[in-house]
Amino acid sequence: MRTSELYASSPVRAALGRTLRPGGEALSRRMMVLADPEPGSLALDAGCGCGATLGMLRLKGAKAFGLDLSAAFLREAGGDGHAVARADLASLPLPDASLDLVVCECAWNLTDKERTLAEFSRVLKPGGMLALSDIYTRGYRSGEWPLRCCFAQATDLQTVMEQMAGAGFEIDVVEDHTPLLKKTAADFVFRHGSMHGFWQAVTGDEDLAAAACAASKESKPGLFLLLARVFGK
Ligand SMILES: C[S@@+](CC[C@H](N)C(=O)[O-])C[C@H]1O[C@@H](n2cnc3c(N)ncnc32)[C@H](O)[C@@H]1O
Numbered sequence: 001m002r003t004s005e006l007y008a009s010s011p012v013r014a015a016l017g018r019t020l021r022p023g024g025e026a027l028s029r030r031m032m033v034l035a036d037p038e039p040g041s042l043a044l045d046a047g048c049g050c051g052a053t054l055g056m057l058r059l060k061g062a063k064a065f066g067l068d069l070s071a072a073f074l075r076e077a078g079g080d081g082h083a084v085a086r087a088d089l090a091s092l093p094l095p096d097a098s099l100d101l102v103v104c105e106c107a108w109n110l111t112d113k114e115r116t117l118a119e120f121s122r123v124l125k126p127g128g129m130l131a132l133s134d135i136y137t138r139g140y141r142s143g144e145w146p147l148r149c150c151f152a153q154a155t156d157l158q159t160v161m162e163q164m165a166g167a168g169f170e171i172d173v174v175e176d177h178t179p180l181l182k183k184t185a186a187d188f189v190f191r192h193g194s195m196h197g198f199w200q201a202v203t204g205d206e207d208l209a210a211a212a213c214a215a216s217k218e219s220k221p222g223l224f225l226l227l228a229r230v231f232g233k
Helices: 003-008 009-018 024-035 051-059 071-079 113-123 157-166 177-194 195-202 206-219
Strands: 044-048 063-068 085-086 101-103 124-137 169-176 221-230
Touching: 003 009, 003 071, 009 085, 009 177, 024 101, 024 113, 024 221, 044 051, 044 113, 051 063, 051 101, 051 157, 063 195, 071 085, 071 206, 101 113, 101 157, 101 221, 113 124, 113 157, 124 169, 124 206, 157 169, 195 206
Parallel strands: 044 063, 044 101, 063 085, 101 124
Antiparallel strands: 124 221, 169 221
16 A cells, blocks of 8 residues: 555545644644744745645745645645645755745655755755654564554654754754644544554555554554754754
8 A cells, every 4th residue: 555545545534634644733733833934934845745734834924835745635735726746855856945944744754764854954044944743653663564654664752853963953842742643543443443443444454454553552653743943964
């Protein structure tokens, strides 16, 4: 199953709506409060999905545009009048030091993470801000996740901090929003009877569903939100 198929699947869309990830609009609103983009500032939503956060950035007066790999999600975002284009976050079609803000919500873990962070660092102006939310792990799991999803390449927070520093970022704020992840999981259970039921509905495969539940139990996923500024390596 390809990543975009997983996020486009009806069990995921029915539970998550236009924000294709745990935390929903509540987490994006918190991100907007912290990042507080200036009117007229140039902002990228990296892995914009259906464009829900592009709307929030535009309400703040930012000149916002989105990049994503999925043609279907880009059509949805474009249909709402957002400026979007297809690109891999690990190879941004943007000039150096051109952006004030990069927002990336549950897309980083799906990419070539080191290259993507290096690209965010390259395209931000000195002092420019990265607002990043994604899954992290609180447990240990050896071996790969059975599915390509935002849990698969998640690491512990210490590793995230080291990767940020390695790409030239200084952290301003880190917040733990794991309760929002638990709320999303509870919604999946409510709709499908259990997490196994949810994964079974998404994948149509008993073995994959069992493997996803086991992987989740071992890795103990959490949800972080961080803001960081780039000052060069
Ligand atoms: C979990 S969804 C989150 C979408 C959106 N940020 C949101 O909050 O609703 C992850 C998104 O990242 C996109 N994506 C995955 N890998 C990508 C890559 N290498 N380059 C660009 N987009 C990518 C997917 O197509 C999907 O839209």
